[in-house]
Amino acid sequence: MLSKENNDLLTRTGPGTPIGRLMRSFWTPAMTERELPPADEPPVRLRLLGEALVVFRDSQGRIGVMDEHCPHRGASLFFGRNEEGGIRCVYHGWKFDVNGQCMELPTEPAGSPMCAKMRARAYPSRVAGGVLWVYMGEGEAPPLPDFEWLGLPSSHVYVSRWEQDCNYAQAMEGELDSAHVGFLHRLVKRNDEDDQKLTGRFFTNDTAPVWKVLPTPSGFMACNGRRVDAERRYWRLNQFLLPFYTMIPPHPNDAQLVRMWVPMTDERCWVLCATFRPDRPLGEDELAAWINGDNSHRRVVPGTTLPTERLDNDYLIDRALQKTHSFTGIAGVRAQDAMVAETAGPIADRTREHLGSSDRAVVAMRRALIDAASACAERGVRPEGSTAPHLYRVRATQTVLPHDLDPEQSDELMATARPREVSPVAK
Incomplete structure (x- = not known):
């Protein structure tokens, strides 16, 4: 048997938990490659380690894995428009590339420095062996496991x-x-x-x-x-x-x-x-x-x-x-x-x-x-x-x-x- 404390430690995997931190030090297999959406097609939802994410391919076929919630007011990017190299929130039109960098802030004055500073939380991803792998940890991503x-x-x-x-x-x-x-x-x-x-x-x-x-x-x-x-x-x-x-x-x-x-x-x-x-x-x-x-x-x-x-x-x-x-x-x-x-x-x-x-x-x-x-x-x-x-x-x-x-x-x-x-x- 386990103590309640150790059972909680073993089973809790969200951000900031000990097991969650351990798992985030590895690449995480997230979905199969054939489940990935085509370029410029609607994003798909992904729930991983307690986090709500969206996955999409931009116009060049690059894969984006990011927080489902827009950093502006928290609306879901699952309902966003995947267009012209990024995903656009339909609430106010804010647009982000696959790395989470803000591309456009149409509700802000032209020339506002806010766009360059604004980022959505995005995670590195790779496709190998028919699997989408996501790195959700801190610092530089380690090598993929050599399965x-x-x-x-x-x-x-x-x-x-x-x-x-x-x-x-x-x-x-x-x-x-x-x-x-x-x-x-x-x-x-x-x-x-x-x-x-x-x-x-x-x-x-x-x-x-x-x-x-x-x-x-x-x-x-x-x-x-x-x-x-x-x-x-x-x-x-x-x-x-x-x-x-x-x-x-x-x-x-x-x-x-x-x-x-x-x-x-x-x-x-x-x-x-x-x-x-x-x-x-x-x-x-x-x-x-x-x-x-x-x-x-x-x-x-x-x-x-x-x-x-x-x-x-x-x-x-x-x-x-x-x-x-x-x-x-x-x-x-x-x-x-x-x-x-x-x-x-x-x-x-x-x-x-x-x-x-x-x-x-x-x-x-x-x-x-x-x-x-x-x-x-x-x-x-x-x-x-x-x-x-x-x-x-x-x-x-x-x-x-x-x-x-x-x-x-x-x-x-x-x-x-x-x-x-x-x-x-x-x-």
């Missing part, structure tokens, strides 16, 4: 974004909690195909894995081992990377993936998922499955980021299916995960928890965030990962090892899971 997918051709990567109705931390905790997989995602009756999957029978045959948490400069590896037989153990190494990234190992021959759990407000978050193949373009069938939300990504109402199965429709639970096929009766792993996170409330009361040994990775994640946030807030210490992009060049992985072999002693596992020094991708 593997950022340097790949667009044909090798698919990224999606959806909403989740709970705090970012409790949404992210499920990704690190491998103990739940043998129950929440269980099939009542498995078939031969299910048993062939590396994760299928191992998760159901041993529901109480042993845990090892291995710290890394940018987070930690959550290693959980399940008994295969008297001589072997199946090890699964998940990655947690500050401040809100997770990686889980794919099934053999499946694509790699990274998930991003980005606060929208303290009570809602964005989930972005990047699935990619480093060695070849994506196949038509797997791409269609991701777009449809069949696996890895969430099924959403077409044209929106709103999930199809959600709290206000009881996740379309099928009680008949729950008796005969699915342990939950809810279709889709992502919807199952969302259900258990969202039904704990917008911000879970962690003072009421009773944690066990299976929660070691969850405890480690909370501690890593709280410690990093405290160091950032109290001593101004930036996390190592915010200025060392190569620390994000890692993968989640899995394998079967002899029963007495620790995963840290496996050179093959560590070669994949430890950060790899590579030439940074073009930013």
